Amino acid sequence: xxxxxxxxxxxxxxxxxxxxxxxxxxxxxxxxxxxxxxxxxxxxxxxxxxxxxxxxxxxxxxxxxxxxxxxxxxxxxxxxxxxxxxxxxxxxxxxxxxxxxxxxxxxxxxxxxxxxxxxxxxxxxxxxxxxxxxxxxxxxxxxxxxxxxxxxxxxxxxxxxxxxxxxxxxxxxxxxxxxxxxxxxxxxxxxxxxxxxxxxxxxxxxxxxxxxxxxxxxxxxxxxxxxxxxxxxxxxxxxxxxxxxxxxxxxxxxxxxxxxxxxxxxxxxxxxxxxxxxxxxxxxxxxxxxxxxxxxxxxxxxxxxxxxxxxxxxxxxxxxxxxxxxxxxxxxxxxxxxxxxxxxxxxxxxxxxxxxxxxxxxxxxxxxxxxxxxxxxxxxxxxxxxxx
Numbered sequence: 383x384x385x386x387x388x389x390x391x392x393x394x395x396x397x398x399x400x401x402x403x404x405x406x407x408x409x410x411x412x413x414x415x416x417x418x419x420x421x422x423x424x425x426x427x428x429x430x431x432x433x434x435x436x437x438x439x440x441x442x443x444x445x446x447x448x449x450x451x452x453x454x455x456x457x458x459x460x461x462x463x464x465x466x467x468x469x470x471x472x473x474x475x476x477x478x479x480x481x482x483x484x485x486x487x488x489x490x491x492x493x494x495x496x497x498x499x500x501x502x503x504x505x506x507x508x509x510x511x512x513x514x515x516x517x518x519x520x521x522x523x524x525x526x527x528x529x530x531x532x533x534x535x536x537x538x539x540x541x542x543x544x545x546x547x548x549x550x551x552x553x554x555x556x557x558x559x560x561x562x563x564x565x566x567x568x569x570x571x572x573x574x575x576x577x578x579x580x581x582x583x584x585x586x587x588x589x590x591x592x593x594x595x596x597x598x599x600x601x602x603x604x605x606x607x608x609x610x611x612x613x614x615x616x617x618x619x620x621x622x623x624x625x626x627x628x629x630x631x632x633x634x635x636x637x638x639x640x641x642x643x644x645x646x647x648x649x650x651x652x653x654x655x656x657x658x659x660x661x662x663x664x665x666x667x668x669x670x671x672x673x674x675x676x677x678x679x680x681x682x683x684x685x686x687x688x689x690x691x692x693x694x695x696x697x698x699x700x701x702x703x704x705x706x707x708x709x710x711x712x713x714x715x716x717x718x719x720x721x722x723x724x725x726x727x728x729x730x731x732x733x734x735x736x737x738x739x740x741x742x743x744x745x746x747x748x749x750x751x752x753x754x755x756x757x758x759x760x761x762x763x764x765x766x767x768x769x770x
Contacts, residue, residue, distance in 0.1 A: 386649055389475035389486075390607035391615045391767070393422025393600030394728040396706075396721075398562045400713055401495045402594040407439045407716075408449050410491030410596045415450060418598035423610045424485060429600075431456040431483025433474055435466035437492050437596075437716045446489070456482040462624065462761030463753020464663055466490075467599070467721035469763045472620035474601040484603050491596030492716020499592065499717070513627075517758075525589060525666070527757030529581035532668035534634050536583060538683065541671070543583050545686035547574035549667040550587050550710050552694035557707025559736040564591045565711040588667040590709035590719070597721040599728075607770075613732040618746075619650025619766035626759045638762025639676035639750055646764035647678070652746065654678040657766075659730045659741045660701055661723035663752040664708040670694075673750055674701075677764070696739040705730065705739035720751030724765065731769040745769045 395417030402410060411434070419425055432454045438446050443457040458473050460466060467490055474486035535541045551571060557563040569587060577586040607614045621642035625632065647653060654677060664670050671685035679701060680688040696702035706712045706726045709719040727747040729735045747767050754760030 383476070383479065384649055385472065385475045385479060385620050386618055387604060387616045388479040389601050389617050390604050390770070391471070391599055391617070391724070391728055392602045392607045392610055392612060393418040393424065394725045395421050396597045396725045397595040397715070399595050400562065400564050400593045402493050403496045407437065407491050407493055408446070410493070411438065411446055411489045412450055414491060414596045414598035415487055415489050418600050419487070422600045422602070422612060424600060426450060426452060428485045429487045430454050431474065431477055431486035433458045433470040433486060433488040435459065435490070435718070436461045437490055437718060454483070462763065464665065464718040464720050465751035465753035465761040465763040466718065468724060468749055468751035468765055469622050469761070471599065471601060471617060471724060471765055472622060472763065475617045475620065478601065478603055484606060486601040488599045488601065489596065490598070490716055490718060490721040492718065493594045494592050494717050495594045522758070524755060525584060526581040527755040528666045528668055529584045531634055531672065531756045532583050535668065535672070538635065539686065541686035543575055544571050545690045546588060546667040546671065547571040548690045548692065549664070549670045549694065550574050552692065552699065553664065553704055553708050553710040555695050556705045556739050557711035559738045560707050560712055563707040563712040564593055565707070584666060584668070590665050590714045591711065592717070593713040593715055595713055595715035597715065597725050599721070599724060614770035615728050615731045616768050616770050617765065618768045619646040619648070619652070620764070621645030621649070622761070622763040624761050634757065635672060637672050637676045637752065637756060638760060639673045639764065642762040642764040643677040643750070646766050650766040652766060656746055657701070657748045658744050659705070659727065659747040660703045661727045661747065661749040662703055663719050663723060663750060664704055664710050665719065665752065667710070669752055669756065670703070672756065673752065677748070677750065696741060702739070702741050705735050718753070720753070720763070723749045723751060727767055731767060
């Protein structure tokens with residue numbers, strides 16, 4: 383079943399907070415839910431579908447539906463890490479197309495900053511996951527798994543740290559215009575290379591920030607979207623893929639985007655050259671480079687050249703990306719940045735991004751989320767959105 387134009391994003395809201403010492407995770411979920419519904423011109427009473435992932439407290443959807451006072455006939459708690467909320471937009475569109483709901487609310491919230499989580503540098507224990515007992519003795523961390531992919535790309539294709547640094551430089555050029563961004567100072571390639579090495583070849587400024595906060599989206603039937611007083615943003619194409627290790631038979635440099643992107647472009651009936659703006663999950667600079675390659679914006683191995691010399695900077699580059707500053711500079715709520723990627727794409731398509739980074743006459747945008755680890759297993763999800 384094609385989901386092309388089967389649903390529209392009517393509301394989007396990003397929490398302005400970056401450290402939430404005095405708020406619970408449930409409270410953050412509630413605040414972003416109200417924000418997104420107010421943006422759409424709807425209320426909690428209009429919601430009949432609810433979507434959340436593992437960041438939701440308690441019993442997930444059951445607890446949050448009760449906490450929010452919702453009356454819903456459809457829920458979805460798909461968990462694919464940072465790509466969950468991109469997946470949820472596609473699943474909401476599918477549920478709407480199947481008649482399971484009319485107004486779907488998707489919420490994300492987290493407090494890793496307030497809770498002092500060492501997100502990137504502490505060994506990740508995913509509980510009873512089957513491979514964990516075999517991996518934990520080697521103390522895998524998020525950053526060294528991504529560093530392994532970066533080092534391999536350098537070995538295979540001659541990619542340089544200077545080229546990776548340009549991704550952070552572009553993000554900083556955009557973040558300077560975002561009053562809520564955690565890091566608003568514009569940095570240079572030299573600044574990135576001079577920052578401390580965290581896991582060779584990734585420097586501190588190659589790594590995303592850690593923040594509290596959250597965000598929410600409201601996905602509705604197209605006829606409902608047209609009845610509201612907001613610009614209509616249609617879901618044009620969707621794709622998702624889980625890339626596992628397959629016993630070591632998978633190329634370390636091939637991400638799930640190679641499959642999810644292909645599906646999304648096929649459903650939308652467009653190609654990479656048609657995209658005017660890209661929201662790319664940027665947990666690390668290497669995440670962006672590999673994703674752009676696998677989505678087809680450049681040939682495999684050419685990502686370093688593609689991102690260099692300001693080619694991702696709005697106004698001057700060939701492909702403006704993450705114009706809110708992204709996870710590298712703006713925020714990374716609950717260690718899950720896919721939600722904010724959708725929100726900024728909606729802003730761009732509505733013409734509501736900061737004037738300094740707004741893409742002129744933006745009608746077609748791509749969103750990609752990554753969850754898990756490029757070095758091991760991860761989920762990928764791609765959306766193509768259009769301004770009606």
